[in-house]
Every structure is written in structure tokens, then in C-alpha cells.
């Protein structure tokens with residue numbers, strides 16, 4: 001059932017899943033009035049993240065239907081609240097995964113809002129006013145300005161959209177290990193998908209030697225010729241894995257399928273670190289010997305804080321980094337989600353919201369939604 005929160009008076013057209021079939025259909029709903037800390041954004045583009053698929057289909061058992069997915073949003077500011085000094089009407093902006101955090105804990109104070117215990121997501125979250133948040137598969141968004149970032153003028157708004165989730169997810173661990181400012185390291189990127197391909201671009205832009213590690217030999221040419229990777233290891237090829245032992249300073253593991261971390265850890269030098277950003281629904285296999293006999297560490301990381309999202313965007317502007325995308329339209333979201341489920345996309349779908357007609361639904365549905 002749609003929400004009926006006071007002040008939610010703006011009618012918006014969007015696209016939602018209504019049950020665990022995950023099928024996305026047109027949906028008319030309400031957003032809050034633009035508050036004093038808010039900006040209203042006319043959405044131009046929204047990326048399709050793997051998370052959208054999980055949430056639409058209730059894979060994690062936490063979906064509140066109807067759900068309007070989308071947390072890789074770019075658009076133009078159309079309204080600003082009286083407290084907002086950092087944005088003006090007409091600004092090109094982006095919104096990622098965060099809609100609200102507590103603003104008071106140590107993590108919020110240090111702009112690591114992504115680790116706030118009270119963080120609420122851009123969709124399927126609960127905003128400060130008690131309303132359920134609706135995401136970027138829609139024509140318009142009202143967002144608190146503290147969770148909004150500027151998109152550099154030289155970046156196209158469609159290919160910049162996935163930077164808001166995929167981009168910052170791989171940037172944050174690189175930054176955390178000072179790899180954005182200490183060039184010349186040997187970095188491994190496991191998995192060449194939506195996350196991995198941006199990680200390779202960052203690695204090269206920051207002056208590192210980048211090795212892609214993948215189960216698919218067919219990706220070698222693309223990794224090297226198109227993305228600029230220096231080396232490629234087929235993880236199912238024992239000889240190649242042997243040759244790569246103790247060669248890497250740092251590994252970013254983007255794979256979201258169940259796998260064993262042991263052979264990958266062997267690729268790290270002594271004292272090296274692997275950061276895991278993929279989220280398999282089954283536990284990893286983690287043998288102790290490669291950790292103990294190489295003093296190696298395995299860590300996790302989730303998206304990024306707002307300051308580092310801003311820093312990432314500036315660096316993307318400076319180095320001209322965007323995602324490689326396939327543009328799609330709202331009426332083809334279901335086909336796109338099916339292909340995302342099969343990892344059949346290079347490397348991210350982005351929905352062209354700007355050029356789509358407003359969602360239309362039949363009268364019955366409008367009544368029950370409003």
C-alpha cells in the first residue's frame with residue numbers, strides 16, 4: 001500500500017515492483033514538499049545496480065512494496081530550500097545510496113555516513129519523517145542536500161550515473177589505502193563487471209600497475225585494449241595463478257558469486273590486503289594458511305561517505321572517468337533486469353528517464369496509489 005504521509009503532496013510518475021515477481025510497472029506516487037534542507041531534482045538518468053534486482057525480487061526478505069528502485073541518479077536541480085547554500089537551480093547533480101543518516105554519531109561527523117547505524121537508503125528506507133523512500137526509477141526526487149553531489153561539467157550525465165554507487169564502492173577502498181595518491185603499486189581487480197571495470201579505470205588514472213583476475217579468458221582483450229589493464233590472470237588456470245604468486249600489493253575483489261578466497265590471497269605479497277566489495281549470498285571459503293603464512297588481511301567495504309563521493313566525482317572530472325553503459329528506457333527495465341541477473345551487460349544499464357514519457361497507469365491503480 002502506498003504511504004499517506006502529510007506534506008507528501010507532490011505527484012510523481014515512476015516505475016515500481018509490487019511483489020516478489022520483481023516485475024517493474026508504471027507507478028504514480030507522492031513525494032514530500034521541498035523542505036528547507038532539500039533540493040528537488042528533475043531526474044535525467046538512473047543506473048541499474050545489482051541491488052535493484054535483489055530488492056525488486058525481495059531476495060533479502062526486506063523489501064517494502066511497492067518499491068521504486070534506483071540509487072545511481074543524475075539530474076538537474078529545480079528547487080532549493082532556504083538552508084541550502086551549496087546548490088542552485090540548474091545545477092547538475094547526483095544522488096547515490098544515502099537518503100538520511102543520524103548526523104550525530106562519530107561516523108556521520110567524520111563523513112563516513114555509510115557506516116552510520118541509522119543510515120537510510122535512497123529507496124526501501126525510512127526517511128526522518130517516517131515515510132518509505134522511493135528511488136530514482138522516477139521523474140523527480142526530493143533529496144536532503146547533504147546527500148547530493150555535483151557532477152563535473154565535462155562528464156556526460158548518463159555515463160556518470162553509475163559512479164554514484166558502483167564508482168564510489170570501488171573508489172572508497174582505494175582511497176582508504178591511499179592508493180589515490182601513492183602511484184606505482186601493483187593492484188589486482190577480481191571480476192570485470194560494473195564495479196571491476198571502473199576499478200581498472202581508477203587504478204590506471206592513479207598511476208598503478210593493474211592486473212585483472214577473471215574466470216573468463218575472453219575478457220583479456222577488452223581488459224587490456226579497452227580499459228588499459230597491464231596484466232590479466234585467468235583464475236582457473238593454475239599455471240597463471242602460480243606465476244602470479246606474491247606479486248600484488250592490493251586486491252579489490254568485486255565478485256558477487258560464491259568462491260574461495262585462498263588462491264586469490266596467494267597473489268598478494270606478504271602483508272597485502274584484499275578488500276571485498278562483492279556480496280555473494282553464500283559465505284566465502286577462507287582457508288587460514290594463505291592469511292597466516294603471508295600476514296595477509298581480508299576486509300570489507302560498503303559504498304562511501306559523502307565527502308569521498310564528492311572527491312571521487314572531482315577526480316572523475318579531472319581524469320575523465322565514467323562508466324561504460326548501455327542506455328535503456330523505462331519500458332525495457334524488466335528485460336534489462338533479466339540481463340543483469342545473467343551478468344549480460346557491458347558494464348552497466350542506465351535508464352534514460354529524461355526522454356521517457358511520464359508513466360501512465362489505469363484509473364483503478366491511481367486511486368489505490370494516491
Ligand SMILES: [Zn+2]
Nearest residue numbers: 049051165166
Ligand atoms: Zn548500487
Ligand SMILES: [Zn+2]
Nearest residue numbers: 102105108116
Ligand atoms: Zn550517524
